[in-house]
Amino acid sequence: MQETVTGGQAAAGPVLLQACDLSFGRDDIPLFSDLQLSLPQGQILLIEGDNGSGKTTLLRLLCGLLEPWAGEIRWRGRDVRTCYPDYLQSLCYIGHGNGVKHGLTARENLAVARALSGVVGRPDLAGILQRFGLDRHADAPAQSLSAGQRRRLALARLLLGGKRLWILDEPLTALDATGRTMLKTVFNEHLAQGGTVIMTSHDPFSLEGAPLVRMRLR
């Protein structure tokens, strides 16, 4: 099943992430074959497709959680299998699961994420929580937060810094209008600093002021 890249203007910067002839499937049934993908810095890639078209699978392949049947993924020109720790140092992945522990407070959750992410330096956790509108709930257990607030807490990991590649699976899920606007601002800042974003979305998504490329999986 082939895929097409449509719409949007491309960014001109050096290519950060590349997928060459990527093939993968489930139970011997191919989901996609010979998929090509090239992501220069400062560009956002939106992956679209119907349910079951393999959007999440593609994102998990790009993270290295799944092994492709064939083809390779290159990070700044190097096969990620040869530089996986370096690649992970640059990657922030937020999947369907929020990766938020219900028994910990918002602040504790973010502190654990900081320790695991290998971020150098001491990001301002209170400032990040405030930016995502969670400052009043910083010391409340995540259990007491709403679904949207927990999604915000997961997305707050993006601001820990130091990660050039953001791979986000349905980041808009459960977010309200304010949350979506704020996320777009965060995207724009990240892209302006030479980062890249790959995301999936079921809802129509557009971003002003940054090169957005759409890719449709069939």
Added chain:
Amino acid sequence: MNGQTSAWYAFSALLRRDLVLGLRYLADLTNPLLLFLIVITLFPLSLGPDKEVLRSFAPAIIWVAAVLASSLSLDAVFRSDYEDGCLEQILLSPYPAVLLAGAKILAHWLLSGAPLILFALLAGVFLYLPEAAIMPLVLTLLLGTPVLSLVGAVAGALTVGLRGSALLQSLIILPLYMPLLIFATAAVNHALAGHSIAGELYFLGAMLALALTLAPFAVASSLRIRLG
């Protein structure tokens, strides 16, 4: 921070996280320990109050109860991390998955194995275990309960997210626990009879060394397979 210190920082953050969560969800922690005490108290009821009989069965009773209690707590080691997406975050951390798996196993031992040693002391008193056998019992538990956590974590990682994982885990671990059970109870029995227990302790030490060096690698690879 250089690479190495931040790797230990990640290790300690994950360890602390699991300990905090364990203490906040006390029921998960105390259920296996309660099972341990219940099993121990059932034996005097069925065997009768004869001191000699209880004393001679005590090492076996305590160790079998410890193995059962430990296997009851295994299902929880990775399940919640798998369900809420934290496991992906752990595996996508730039630090070695082996190290982070080690943090989770250590947390499991501190929350389930270490308290078990204290409870076993209490059980020893219930079952008239003489003073001469108490120290050997504690030694076997000190060497043996980490093996229970290490080997158990491999089974937990292999079956995380599967339906009926608890049953599968028991089937995987019980044969692996057998040598441990044999040598540990033999050690305490020999101590009761007044013999040297050095040989058994060396065997338990070797099992611990083997589990310590191999289990974290097995856990890390199993988790990758389960997420793939």
